[in-house]
Amino acid sequence: MSLREKQAELISDLNLIENAQERLSALTSYIPGVLLPESERADEQLVPGCVSRVWLLGEMQDGRCLFRCAADSPMVAGLVALLCHLYTDSEPSEVVAVEPEIWSGCSFHKVLSPTRLAGLASMRGRMREWAHASSRPPQT
Numbered sequence: 001m002s003l004r005e006k007q008a009e010l011i012s013d014l015n016l017i018e019n020a021q022e023r024l025s026a027l028t029s030y031i032p033g034v035l036l037p038e039s040e041r042a043d044e045q046l047v048p049g050c051v052s053r054v055w056l057l058g059e060m061q062d063g064r065c066l067f068r069c070a071a072d073s074p075m076v077a078g079l080v081a082l083l084c085h086l087y088t089d090s091e092p093s094e095v096v097a098v099e100p101e102i103w104s105g106c107s108f109h110k111v112l113s114p115t116r117l118a119g120l121a122s123m124r125g126r127m128r129e130w131a132h133a134s135s136r137p138p139q140t
Helices: 003-014 020-034 074-087 092-097 114-135
Strands: 054-061 064-071
Touching (some): 003 074, 020 074, 054 074, 074 114, 092 114
Antiparallel strands (some): 054 064
């Protein structure tokens, strides 16, 4: 399944929950699948531009991106877990090219503060940068 298809399916599944606030609460279900344990969190993984502390770790596995994350705020943890879930198991070129439409597709942009949305944009930027760097051949 392509990243675009995965995103469309996620939007469709989440929109089965009619209320946007309840949809936000449901995001906690994504946390266990992408959780970065406290023992693996490091300062260099902190995402700048987020009000809450957010850690992001990208890894390559069989040519595909694997993202794990954590946040010190439960709501933010669910939001960043959704992003990690969305982009995990995608090729780096897809991670670079496909923007998250999930915020508008699920009407989260209507219930999240501009500060939260800016933090999510910082998280997305960090993911894109990591995927771009990981898709280049190593320099010798």
